Each structure stands twice: as C-alpha cells, then as structure tokens.
Amino acid sequence: MLNRLIIFSGIIAIMALSGCHTDYDDETREDLTKFTAQVYDEVNASILGYVYDENNHPISDADVAIYSTRTKTNKHGAFLIKNAKMDSQGTYIKVMKEGYFLGSDVVYPVTGQTATSRVQMLKADFSQSFDSKAGGDILPSNGGKIIFPADAIADSKGKPFSGKVLVSAHYLHPKDRHFGDMMPGGLLADAANGNTVTLGTLGMMAVELRSDTGEKLNLREGAQAILQFPAVTSYKPEAIEFWYFDENKGRWKEESVAHLEGDKYIASVSHFSFWNLDKPYPLVQLCGSVWYNEGGPASSLSIKAEVEDLGAAFSYTNNEGNFCGKVPKGKVIKITVYSKYCNEILAEKVIGPLSGDTQMDKIFVDPPFEFSIYGQLHCNGEVRQDGIIVAQVGKERILARTAEDGSFTMNLSAFICNENDKIDIFGFDNATSETSQTLTFTEMPDDKVDLNICDSGCGFTGELVFDCDKTISVQLSNGSGNYSYLWKDNSTKPIFHLPTLQDSFLIGGIFCVTVTDNGSKNCAKTFCKEIQPLEVGIEMNCETKRINAYPHGGSGQYSFVWSNGDTDDNTELTNIGAYCLTVTDSDGCSKVKCVNFSPITIEDDPVSCSNNFYSFSSSTFDHGFIIGPGGNIIGQLTYPLKINIFEAGFDFTVSVGNSYCREDEDIDLPRLINGLMTSVVNTSCGNCNDGKININLDASAQCKDCEVGTVKVIKATDYTDVTSLNDSSSLSKGIYYVVVTDKNTGCYVAFNKTEVK
Missing domain, CATH: 2.60.40 (Immunoglobulin-like)
Structure with missing residues (x-):
C-alpha cells in the first residue's frame, strides 16, 4: 500500500500514507487495545508486517494490535494478521515493546488481499536528564531543542514532582530515508475546524519523561515547555500549524501554531507526545499498481509522489503490486517508481489535477537485475497453509506469504543492485514458528526451492x-x-x-x-x-450516546451483558456515570470492562467577568482551544474556562474535550458594534511623554446586550489604567488598549489596540 509521505521540496510530507510511528509505552494491554477511530468501510483482509530497530535488526515479541484483533512478532520480527476485520479507508496498527517508543502504522487493505507494513521502532534510551526544580535544556538526537522551565514536572497522578527527570527525545528529520517507517500513523489529521485533512510535514519530535524508578512523568497543569525544530525545508512560512498524535485514534490533532524565528520553529507545549509541524490540505484517494514488463506484480518497490514542484512521497507496493493513499485534492501528481535500495528510477507518470478518488492505469517497469524464486514450504510433505517466506538481501528483509498449498513466488528484482548480491531464503510456519534451514543464492535458481520445516523423525x-x-x-x-x-x-x-x-x-x-x-x-x-487471552475494547461516542464493544482474543462467539441489562455488543448512554460490560467467549472465559460516561458541557453565557476576562461554566476537560471566525486556532484553554477577549474577541468558538467526548460551543459576547474609533497623536521625540489617543464614540452604534459605560486607556503590557495620562496628553511610546466598559458589569464590551510611536 502507499504507506508513507509526501514532502515539500523533497522534505514536506503531503500524503496520508500507511506506515508511521509514535511514543514509547510500557503500559498495559488496555493501552494496546484502546482504539477510538471510527470505522468507515469494514472489509476482511490480511496484514503481513515486519518490525525492526534503528540498526535494521528484527524486533521479536513485540505486541501488535488493530481495532479487531492482535498478535505478536515472532523471532524473525514478522507478524501476520489473517482474514481479520479492517477499515479499507485506513487501518491503524499499534506496535508495543518495552524499551521502545510506541510504533504504529496505517495501511489501506483490500478485501481478500494482504497489505504490507514496515515499522521501525525507536529506542527509548533516557540518556539525558535535568533537575525538576531547576529546569533545563535537552538536545534531542538528530537536532532540535527542548527547554523545560523550573518546577514544571508532574508525576503520573498529576502531583508536583521533585527530583531527577530522565528524558528520551528524538527529532525526525524529514529527509531521513526511514522517516515513513518511523513516524506515527499516517498523515491523516483532524483539523481544528473539524475537517479531515492530509498533512505536509516539516519535521517531527518525540519526547518521553521518566523518573529514576521508571514512573511516567509529564508537564504539570499550567506549565509549558518550549520545543525548537530546525527549519530544514525550503518551504519556510512565518507560522505553521502544530499537531500532536492521538495514539488511540491513529490521527494527528491540530493544537496550536509554531512560529519561525531565524533558522528554527518555536512552539509551546503543555503535554508530551509526538509533535509535528504540518501544512493541511483537502484530500482525495489515489491508487495504482506496478507490474514488471516480463509479467507479474512488482512488490516492495518504492513510490515517490511529487505535487507539482512541491516535493516527494515515499511508499511501497504490496505483494500484489498495489499502492493506495491520500493525496492533496486539485493538484497535479507526479508518480515516480524506483528501487529505493539501488537508488534507480524505473518509471515516471504524471496524473491530475485530481478532483476525486482516482485509480491510475497500471505502470510497467524493468528492474535493474532480474531475480525471482519459487518453491514449496512444507513439513515432510505436509502442506502448511500459514507459511511465511523471508528473503534477506544485505540489511533488507523481505517477507511474503505462501499460497494455501504452501507454494510461493517472490520477485526480488527491486532489491538486487549488483550481479553477485547474496540472497538468503528461509521459511516458517506462522502457526507454530517451525523454521526451515536457510538457503543462500548468488544467482537466480533454475529449479523449485524446497523449504522443509520438519525433519526430526520423532514419532510422538x-x-x-x-x-x-x-x-x-x-x-x-x-x-x-x-x-x-x-x-x-x-x-x-x-x-x-x-x-x-x-x-x-x-x-x-x-x-x-x-x-x-x-x-x-x-x-x-x-x-x-x-x-490470545480474551480482551475487550470499548469505543464511546458522546454525540450518538452509544458505547460499542470490540472483543478480541479468546475462542470467539462472544456473549455480552451490560450493567444496565443490555445483551448486545452496544448500549445506549442514558445516564452520567460508569458503564460495565461482561464479555464471555464460547469456552466460558469472561472479561469485564468499565468506562465512565462524562459528557462535556459548556454554558454559552459567561458567569462572571473582570475587565477583559470572561469566565464560563463548564464540566472539567483535559484539553481545549479557542477557534476564531475564520476557523483558525487563537489559543489554548485549560480548566476552569476563562477567556481573554483581547486574544479571542467577542465572537468565537470554544472547543474542549476529554478522552472520549468533545464539545464545541459558539460564544457571542455582549459588545459595542462599530462604535469605537481612535486616532493617534505620536510623541514628539524618542523619550518624550506627550503622546495621546483621540477617542470617539458613535452614540448611534448598537450596544448588543450591554449599556455603554466609561472609556479607559490601558497599557497592553500589564493592563495598567493610564486614562489620566492620555487625558493630559502624557503618553509615552508603546502599545495601548482603548476599552469601553459595560455600565452595569464593568466588563469590556469594545476595544481598539493602538500604538503610540
């Protein structure tokens, strides 16, 4: 599948493609099986994946899960999810292994076919540290900087933490050849305005904090750290949207904005996850296939997609030669097929502009060297239906499934760069992990390759x-x-x-x-x-007020009993509080799962105000932001809900949420409409205090839900009232607010921001 990214000028990613990765996580099985992404088009398909580390070594015994099932990698770093329920519009894969950042991927499966996945996991080494009382600077591997203020760290329960803070931090350079395998999920995202978009990335950073005892740490409530990203792309806007990765949904979430200062982008964060600098685009789906001219699908070839002159994307064809992914709508797309391992272009095609989902015509290529192999995997002549064949060429490992009769064919032409390259081949039974001997070839074999996984001769x-x-x-x-x-x-x-x-x-x-x-x-x-022990995942939808259960593992054929008496795999949320579910499989194994329904509520009328600050009643929330009339994020919010009108204005949207629920509320505050006008008399010299702001109120202007009171002039830096200085024409250079108060409440109902020079 097309499973990586597009990058501006060779760097900025645009495609939401399958295959990418996120945070370190040594937590529970519940974390592995928590999926909150909506399923759009469920199909039955398979995934054959390979998990490896930064040294190209396979990672064994890693936990792998999608929303419908889970498995583990074997000693070869391989995993197979066979004939499982998946979402053709993007199936999110989690990979967990103690000592590593959480790995993840997104694939676009096709009914009856096997999607391919490659996940490179980053080691969580916690090699840097600082004292929480003093704060400190951390330099992530590969670039960037993190600035921690003093007394900014909290423990896993949110209480202030005092002591040594261990840090593991990685900067992902968008030019890294393994960028697509390392980055979390795909590049699908939820924008602040609610739209689903595909992203173009300028770089990413992953950060995790631990105590000496291994306790997970984070920033305390109200504290912020500063992230500095190297500005390495040729595309360098003054401000770029800033996103964090939701590891349960498998999508990026728009959080705030990063600003360009010299040769780096700077942003503030209130929690640590995987962070990303991205430009959002509307999306369509682009699919295609690559075949060799001599016949047969071309698997494991790299796909580069260029959007006009704005960059490249990297992807892989699957075992059927297919690729699929999300690309920007309305753009001309240049597709380049090449051998990543030999760095040789095999074909180039131009398509678009694309107005809707598109299936490309088949692309035909000639490989640098021809090398295909066919054979049989068996156990002393007995067919094994869940066989996997592994080919090792240099540091690259290629996996393929056998057919139901144990036969296999692999075209390795994309991996052969030199005439005498050595190819190691072995096979194993995925159900038992019985493994054949390894056969080595330096030239393409003429005969059928025999891989026997059983040759002990024992009778028991x-x-x-x-x-x-x-x-x-x-x-x-x-x-x-x-x-x-x-x-x-x-x-x-x-x-x-x-x-x-x-x-x-x-x-x-x-x-x-x-x-x-x-x-x-x-x-x-x-x-x-x-x-696979019986486990239960729960997805709660606060809008539809329903909970859906997704059991997996066990022996199947599940029965359900909710705490409210319902016996379906879903139930209606009728009351605030805990909902518990008991799932029992056909062997009588049971699992209980509980979730707390706590919907978000926001009152659109302020409960109080103090000058330029308005307070609103709401339920508690974990995160939130203010959205302006144009759909742009103005600022972040914390509980309790307090809005500064100097930042938000009088007409805006409040968006807050917790783990399951989100609420958007349009706020329309009392205000004087187009009734305040100002002009400036600047100072006569650099140090003179003879400036003045002339103020005019339009008596005919409407004061919506308010009554015009006094007019004040205040300093923008500390909100000091300098009305008397303005009246005496004694203002110094600086930024000021001219404000109109409500006669009854004293709250500000109009303001102009003015500079005296």
Whole structure:
C-alpha cells in the first residue's frame, strides 16, 4: 500500500500514507487495545508486517494490535494478521515493546488481499536528564531543542514532582530515508475546524519523561515547555500549524501554531507526545499498481509522489503490486517508481489535477537485475497453509506469504543492485514458528526451492492446551512417557504460566516448548501455539450516546451483558456515570470492562467577568482551544474556562474535550458594534511623554446586550489604567488598549489596540 509521505521540496510530507510511528509505552494491554477511530468501510483482509530497530535488526515479541484483533512478532520480527476485520479507508496498527517508543502504522487493505507494513521502532534510551526544580535544556538526537522551565514536572497522578527527570527525545528529520517507517500513523489529521485533512510535514519530535524508578512523568497543569525544530525545508512560512498524535485514534490533532524565528520553529507545549509541524490540505484517494514488463506484480518497490514542484512521497507496493493513499485534492501528481535500495528510477507518470478518488492505469517497469524464486514450504510433505517466506538481501528483509498449498513466488528484482548480491531464503510456519534451514543464492535458481520445516523423525505427538486463565499445558501421546521440557524462558515443567504486563494483564503471543522423548534416541520436537487471552475494547461516542464493544482474543462467539441489562455488543448512554460490560467467549472465559460516561458541557453565557476576562461554566476537560471566525486556532484553554477577549474577541468558538467526548460551543459576547474609533497623536521625540489617543464614540452604534459605560486607556503590557495620562496628553511610546466598559458589569464590551510611536 502507499504507506508513507509526501514532502515539500523533497522534505514536506503531503500524503496520508500507511506506515508511521509514535511514543514509547510500557503500559498495559488496555493501552494496546484502546482504539477510538471510527470505522468507515469494514472489509476482511490480511496484514503481513515486519518490525525492526534503528540498526535494521528484527524486533521479536513485540505486541501488535488493530481495532479487531492482535498478535505478536515472532523471532524473525514478522507478524501476520489473517482474514481479520479492517477499515479499507485506513487501518491503524499499534506496535508495543518495552524499551521502545510506541510504533504504529496505517495501511489501506483490500478485501481478500494482504497489505504490507514496515515499522521501525525507536529506542527509548533516557540518556539525558535535568533537575525538576531547576529546569533545563535537552538536545534531542538528530537536532532540535527542548527547554523545560523550573518546577514544571508532574508525576503520573498529576502531583508536583521533585527530583531527577530522565528524558528520551528524538527529532525526525524529514529527509531521513526511514522517516515513513518511523513516524506515527499516517498523515491523516483532524483539523481544528473539524475537517479531515492530509498533512505536509516539516519535521517531527518525540519526547518521553521518566523518573529514576521508571514512573511516567509529564508537564504539570499550567506549565509549558518550549520545543525548537530546525527549519530544514525550503518551504519556510512565518507560522505553521502544530499537531500532536492521538495514539488511540491513529490521527494527528491540530493544537496550536509554531512560529519561525531565524533558522528554527518555536512552539509551546503543555503535554508530551509526538509533535509535528504540518501544512493541511483537502484530500482525495489515489491508487495504482506496478507490474514488471516480463509479467507479474512488482512488490516492495518504492513510490515517490511529487505535487507539482512541491516535493516527494515515499511508499511501497504490496505483494500484489498495489499502492493506495491520500493525496492533496486539485493538484497535479507526479508518480515516480524506483528501487529505493539501488537508488534507480524505473518509471515516471504524471496524473491530475485530481478532483476525486482516482485509480491510475497500471505502470510497467524493468528492474535493474532480474531475480525471482519459487518453491514449496512444507513439513515432510505436509502442506502448511500459514507459511511465511523471508528473503534477506544485505540489511533488507523481505517477507511474503505462501499460497494455501504452501507454494510461493517472490520477485526480488527491486532489491538486487549488483550481479553477485547474496540472497538468503528461509521459511516458517506462522502457526507454530517451525523454521526451515536457510538457503543462500548468488544467482537466480533454475529449479523449485524446497523449504522443509520438519525433519526430526520423532514419532510422538502432542499439543499445547490453554486453560482459559493463566497457564498452558503440554499434552503428549505415542511416546515413551519419559519427557523433558524446555520453554523459551528456560523453565522445564510441562505447565507454563503466561507472562503479564502491569496490573496482571496477560501477554498473548506464540508460545513454544521443545519436548525431548528421553526413551527415544535423538528425538525432540518443538510445539507452538498462539494464545490470545480474551480482551475487550470499548469505543464511546458522546454525540450518538452509544458505547460499542470490540472483543478480541479468546475462542470467539462472544456473549455480552451490560450493567444496565443490555445483551448486545452496544448500549445506549442514558445516564452520567460508569458503564460495565461482561464479555464471555464460547469456552466460558469472561472479561469485564468499565468506562465512565462524562459528557462535556459548556454554558454559552459567561458567569462572571473582570475587565477583559470572561469566565464560563463548564464540566472539567483535559484539553481545549479557542477557534476564531475564520476557523483558525487563537489559543489554548485549560480548566476552569476563562477567556481573554483581547486574544479571542467577542465572537468565537470554544472547543474542549476529554478522552472520549468533545464539545464545541459558539460564544457571542455582549459588545459595542462599530462604535469605537481612535486616532493617534505620536510623541514628539524618542523619550518624550506627550503622546495621546483621540477617542470617539458613535452614540448611534448598537450596544448588543450591554449599556455603554466609561472609556479607559490601558497599557497592553500589564493592563495598567493610564486614562489620566492620555487625558493630559502624557503618553509615552508603546502599545495601548482603548476599552469601553459595560455600565452595569464593568466588563469590556469594545476595544481598539493602538500604538503610540
């Protein structure tokens, strides 16, 4: 799938493409399975993925989840999600591994096909630190700067933290060749005005804080840190929208604005996540396919999409040669197909401007070198239907699924840059992790390649049985009865206890034990079983007032019982408070999940005012911002709700939310409409105090929901009342507000910002 990004002038990303990544997370299984993104077009499809680190080494035992199911990577760094429910308009993938930032990806699956995913996880090294009392400066790897003020850190419960703060921080340069594999999610985003957009990125930064004991830290309420991003793109606007990544929804959220100062962009943040400098665009979907001229789909080729002269996008074709992604609407798109590994262009096509979703004609290419391989994966002649073939060319690892009969064909032409490149091939059964020997080739084989994952010759049989709680047991037959056992953790008993995360959440995955029949010479077998404990995800929609349950794992065929008596997989939110659900699978395993319904409320009439500050009654909220009449974000909000009209004006929208709910309220404050006019008499010299602001009130102007009171002149820097100085023509140089008060409340109902020079 087209799963990476477009960048301005080779840097700024425009496409919302599948494949990208986010925060460090060593939290619970509940975090892994929390998905709040809306599903638009559900299909049944598969995902074959590869997870690797910054040194191109595979990462094993990483937890992988989509909204409908989950799995783990095996020892080869591979994962397969087979025939699962997915969203064709973008399926968000989470990848978790202790010691790493959370990895993620977005793929665009097609019914019956296998989407490909590549996730590069960033190590959370916490190699820098500062004292919370003093604050300090942190230099992220690869560039940028973070400035922490004094006494700005809170612990995991929101209480002030005192002590050493460990920091892991990475700056993602948009020119990095692995940028698409590292960045979180795709580049789909929720703009402040509610529109879904695709983004163009100027760079990203990931930051996580920990204490000496490993406790997760963040900024305390009301505190802000400053992020500095290198301005490395040729496109350098004076101000650029600033976004954070919602790791539960898999989308970016517009938060504020970053400003260009010299050679860097500067923005303030009130919490830490993955942050991104981006320009938003309306979007359409563009799909296509690439085939070799000699026949067959061209998998794993890179796709670069240029928008006029504004940059490039990087992506990969899947096993069927297909790619898909979101691109800017109304733009001419230049598509370049090339071998990323050999840095060789294979084809170029121009399409557009695009007014709607578009399917390109098939693109045909000739590879630098031809290298294809075909063969069979089996167990002593027995077909294995869940086989995966791995090809290693240099540092690159390529994965492909076998057909149902165990056969496979791989065209590796895109990875062969030199005539004598060495190619290592092996295969494994995804259900058991039984792995074949590795075969090495320096030229394309003429014959069928045989990969046998079973050659032990032992006669005993066995299986692993999960007790639906915490243990797996080995049940054996047809052997001597004298067995020894060896699990991955070196335990030697026939019963294995599943590992847990914090709060006793069971970790699922593929579990293997090697059993030796001591009554038969040189007889040992390895048995594996994928265990997925029953878990329940809940998605709450505050607008429709419904909760939907998404169970996964267990044995399937779920039954539901809500605390209000409902027995469907969803229930209506009728009252504020806790809603609990018990899900039971066909084996009788049960899981209870609770969520608290706390809708956001905002009163549009202020409860009080003090000069230029208006206070509003609202329920508590986690985040919020003010939106101006043009849809632009004016400022951020914290609870309790207090608005400065000098920043917001009198007509604006308040948008606040918590983990599940969001509320937008249009505010129309009392005001004098077009009734205040000012002119300036500047000072006569640099240090003279003889300036004056002439003030005129239009007696015929409407004072909406107010009554005109006194007129004041105040300093913009500290709001000091300097009316008497203005009356005596004694103003110094500076910025001032001329304000009109309400006769009854004293609140400001009109103002002009004026400079005396």
